[in-house]
Amino acid sequence: MAQATKQSHLPDDPIKWVSDLEAIWKAHDGVRAAEGYTDDAVLHWSGNQSQTGAALRERPAKWFAFATDLQIDKTYIAHTDNCIVTTWDSNYTDPGKGTRVFERGIEYFYFRDGEVYEQHAWQSSWTEGESAGTAYFSTD
16 A cells, blocks of 8 residues: 655744744844745734734734834744744833733744745733732632
8 A cells, every 4th residue: 555645835944944933033024024925824813813915914014113122032842744833932112101021922834835824823921020920820
């Protein structure tokens, strides 16, 4: 019986892809952060929100303009034949409030022929000084 071979839609080196993505975000490079998406790509996040097209591609530059002192670290977690999973830890100063905001998140990038066609992102955000010990989920 012939064995089926899976076709990989990922970039050649998924771990390097995440490292390169991290460098782009650390550099606040909105142009490069907007590259690598298919024409029909969609980003899903939070409470059933999504973006496609120009809004999706403009999002990184708008984020960098808002969070001008953004510091971010992205970490490779895993991949399959068409998906790369990363996490991130970031912080920035909210320009409207002047408070330091911390975020931790996870994102899934689904690929078709080497380009992202779907991205899902989930995050948790908190302001400096908030006690994480009192803001947890418990079944007690």
